[in-house]
Amino acid sequence: MASRVSLKTKGKGSKGSKATEEESSVAVFVKEWSTWGMKKAKVITHYGFIPLIIVIGMSSEPKPSLFQLLSPV
Known part of the structure; x- marks a missing residue:
């Protein structure tokens, strides 16, 4: 389950509602x-x-051929 960000305001004040909307939109x-x-x-x-493993393998010493890198033996 993903956690959900919730911003709660206290009281009836409408002054903080715009800031809360902006903060919630930033969170989203x-x-x-x-x-x-x-x-x-x-x-x-x-x-x-x-491909990263192949590139690292090709640049190591001794330099193996591509077939030697890809073969399981």
Whole structure:
């Protein structure tokens, strides 16, 4: 379950309602962008992990061929 940000006001004062609306809209904006960023990071990690391992393996000593890196033996 995701936690939900809730801003509560005390009393009947209408002076703080505009500030509360702005703070809640900022919280929603941050939540949307963080969710978007995490989705993009997940995709980048998913498709970039194996190529990263191959690049690291190709630059190590002794330099193996691509076939040696990809073969299970």
